[in-house]
Amino acid sequence: MSEKLIDPIGRYRSGDFAEQRQEWPGLQREMEPVPDCGEASYVGTGRLAGRHALVTGGDSGIGRAAAIAFAREGAKVAINFHPREQPDADDLHALFAREGRDLTLLPGDLTDPDFCAQLVDDARERLGGLDLLVLNAGYQQAQKTIEDISHEQFDRTMKTNLYAMFWIAKRAVGSMPRGSAIINTASVNSFNPSGEMLDYAASKGAIEIFTKGLAKQLAQRGIRVNAVAPGPVWTALQISGGQLEGGVRKFGQNTPLGRAGQPRRTRRALCGAGRAGQQLYHRQHLRRRRRHRGGIAFQQRRGSMPRGDKSSYTGKQKRQAEHIEEGYEDRGVGHEEAERRAWATVNKQTGGGKKSGSGRGKKENHESARRGGHIGGSSQSHATRSAAAKKGWETRRRRGNG
Structure with a gap:
């Protein structure tokens, strides 16, 4: 079952309110x-x-x-x-x-x-x-x-x-x-x-x-x-x-x-x-x-958010699950069932929720970088990454001296 998309702009009342005023505290x-x-x-x-x-x-x-x-x-x-x-x-x-x-x-x-x-x-x-x-x-x-x-x-x-x-x-x-x-x-x-x-x-x-x-x-x-x-x-x-x-x-x-x-x-x-x-x-x-x-x-x-078996998910995946869960609750689904459906949807879309590159060790990542390979889905060469790092360091040094 596919998740129905809901446009947040039109989900609730928008546009102007009627100009109105009541004596404090108002009803x-x-x-x-x-x-x-x-x-x-x-x-x-x-x-x-x-x-x-x-x-x-x-x-x-x-x-x-x-x-x-x-x-x-x-x-x-x-x-x-x-x-x-x-x-x-x-x-x-x-x-x-x-x-x-x-x-x-x-x-x-x-x-x-x-x-x-x-x-x-x-x-x-x-x-x-x-x-x-x-x-x-x-x-x-x-x-x-x-x-x-x-x-x-x-x-x-x-x-x-x-x-x-x-x-x-x-x-x-x-x-x-x-x-x-x-x-x-x-x-x-x-x-x-x-x-x-x-x-x-x-x-x-x-x-x-x-x-x-x-x-x-x-x-x-x-x-x-x-x-x-x-x-x-x-x-x-x-x-x-x-x-x-x-x-x-x-x-x-x-x-x-x-x-x-x-x-x-x-x-x-x-x-x-x-x-x-x-x-x-x-x-x-x-x-x-x-x-x-x-x-x-x-x-x-x-x-x-409690960790446990959700610790392998990225922040973006957790926010996605929260958004889906909220949509189910708005349609009258109980909290526990809404949570179950939300995480099932995220798992289906991400193939289990593992973070990108989470199965690789530091040594492997550094070796990949030395060869100009990929790290966590990045296609930047080692030279490009080094230049970016140097530029960032120089920027921070200037700010520190400013």
Whole structure:
């Protein structure tokens, strides 16, 4: 069976959005179009059975996508949201009820440190434990210049995005068992800030460092800490002050695929970082890379893919398998079966996945080079390769002296 090719440009909605604005914090149910959080598409396979998850900002957007994915993977889920977002939370609660699932609603303002502490205690009590923590809630207000950012805006941005993360994590880690996971939501603005999001970008940059530092602290306790760093995603943040006047219409069109991402596209990174079996997801920042998934693609760095029998495959082959697997999951195939089919396809196309030239020893390669032969599929002569190496060395020497 051949793999059906899917054009990523036309896979999801593209083109202009209707210019729209709501009073903060905005409601997803009133957006046009309503963001896709995986309500009708996500199929779970029990990968998080027995887990207890708290998701902040879980009523809409990325948090809602995480809550849906976790629940369908078998976890007990509680969400926090601002009281003004109650209608979106009620919609999600109704969705869970139709599927025979429980959803614990814990509304409150994360800029209050006392509430943050109580939130952790209430979630642990209502769920019967806490071993999966997604710190996702965010506040974003675009301003043209630093003079336009009020003290009140800067203070709320930092308290919502960064302080609350600190307060909640500090309260939670003391009772989280070994094998637990914390997932923070950073942003493409963490490392490539937009000028009109100065305070928001600063808070997200701090989240990157906070994640790395906390991961080092908690490693010996057996608690993994990771972050996801999405690009432009169509959520209520954007229509409630997150874009400058007139900016909603072209939102996300400056990405390579020319469109914004949907919240459901974050589910893979979130579930992967949360799974107990993914022990190599630790201190990772899953961020944008060259092959965008609707503007919000993720990069897994420092060996986040388990090795084992996949160690003989090239990075390109692993990315190909990941892409094929994702396509199967989008069509409702369970994760394990999707993974099996993906690697079967890669094996068929590559004849087993051996790296080019992997069966040759160093001595043989050097001898081949001396004779002007091929190394790893290269047809360059020894003289040509030597000239290129000399040129590269001279370039590096000049830079070092410059």
